[in-house]
Amino acid sequence: MADLSVTRYYTNITGIPAAQYYGPLYLTEVLAKYPGPIIFVYPYTGETEDSLAISPTLIVQEYGGTSAWTPAVEAQNQVEWQLAIEPTLKKKGIFQGGVYYLPPAYGFSAAELLPVESSNSALEYLGSFSHHNYPQTASAKANASAPVLAELMSHVNITDNVAPYGADTAATDEYGLTYVFGETNSVSGGGSPDISPTFGAGLWVLDYVLRATSSNIAKLNFHFQSYGTSYYIWWDEQSIRSPYYGGFVATDALAGESYITALDDGTSNYAAYVVYSVNKTPSKVVLINTDYFNGTGTRSSHNFVISGLTSKTISAKRLTANSALSRQDQGDAPTYAGQSFSNSGNCALTGKKETEQTLVSGGKATLKLYASEALVITL
CATH class of the missing domain: 3.20.20.80 (Glycosidases)
Known part of the structure; x- marks a missing residue:
């Protein structure tokens, strides 16, 4: 059987949050089948074996080997x-x-x-x-x-x-x-x-x-x-x-569709994507308001403005729920275009389908999304 001695390597890596702990499980049983070297790598923030505080660190534990x-x-x-x-x-x-x-x-x-x-x-x-x-x-x-x-x-x-x-x-x-x-x-x-x-x-x-x-x-x-x-x-x-x-x-x-690009720079909670057909013509826009709403107080909203439109109206399907905490498994189902998925075996959409029509004026359309909502718009 491989040597059970443990070598720990603490390598400080700043600016990266610690993730899940991965440590040795049933080490003796593992080494009986795989005589090493076996290496476990995991990030850690806390204390060393000597109770010394350490910052986010990458730890390498090796059993039965030296490298x-x-x-x-x-x-x-x-x-x-x-x-x-x-x-x-x-x-x-x-x-x-x-x-x-x-x-x-x-x-x-x-x-x-x-x-x-x-x-x-x-x-x-x-x-x-x-x-x-x-x-x-x-x-x-x-x-x-x-x-x-x-x-x-x-x-x-x-x-x-x-x-x-x-x-x-x-x-x-x-x-x-x-x-x-x-x-x-x-x-x-x-x-x-x-x-x-x-x-x-x-x-x-x-x-x-x-x-x-x-x-x-x-x-x-x-x-x-x-x-x-x-x-x-x-x-x-x-x-x-x-x-x-x-x-x-x-x-x-x-x-x-064939292509997608992000329209925003990712510096706010308001996401926008445009999806293109195979001939690179814009066909859909997805808007997401990721402001958090927990179901209490006033639900905030954000207006998105789409420009460069050539049609007179655009059609949209809204993804929404009573709050970000809504759970269908607890009886509070979200809706997409007014419909929810059935809990029956076929998971069919139930309810009347509802699409929203928005007028285009001067090539622009304004769409309101409340906190914790999304829209899929067909151009």
Whole structure:
């Protein structure tokens, strides 16, 4: 059996919040099957074993070996595995590189991996590059901030969260690969019972998908886990959950279209996207007011002005709910164009469909969105 001695490496990385704690599980059993070296990498904020306070830190724990994890070691390990497996499979473009759960700023990115793949003649076996991305964490072990719905759904925070990955897609573009979020959702660790099932999380899904897509991130795999153990699933045995509406509306906005771009700079809570047809003609606009409304007091609003229109009217479908905290699994269903999803087996839309018509004057249209609402506009 491998040596059970533990070496810890504390490497200060400033400006990056701590994420979920990943530590050794059943170490003896693991080492009995895999004689090392086995490396666990996780961010941590708190105290060392000597009770010394430390700032956000990347910790590498290695069991049964001497070399700490580095991006270079990771890249070389992936290449060696791909070159070893491919002769048996005899297929190109089938592997997914990356699959890392910390942002590119921690050192492991497409820009880090792909030159190594290319120099070792392994690039042709890759089809895509994947990162994991969770904007918030439910873990208390890392002493990270507790999940907050208003912060999750904030367009400013969504933009800041996606930006590092959007920049990293330049590397996959250079090598002709797609960039994906191989695992993502609202709150790591299975979600938050107070945040993940809410309508606000649904607005996060909508804005997050559109921001990622407009940043050249080709796919997002929303991690669900299993019924009864996961709060960020979009449905269970009894009910559709409110985040499902965000996924549905994002699909409705993108279906049949070919291009998307963000119209805003991400410095306010008011998001705007334009979606284009295959011939690059604007066909839809998506507006999202991510101001947080919890159902009490006066619901604020924001006016969006669209210019350059040539039609006399535009048609819109509104995504709304009683508040950002609305939960269909608790009897408070959101609506999209006046309709809600049935909790029955076929999940059919129920209720009368309602589209809003807005007059265009001088090539401009003004549309009001209340806090925690969205509109999909057909031009």
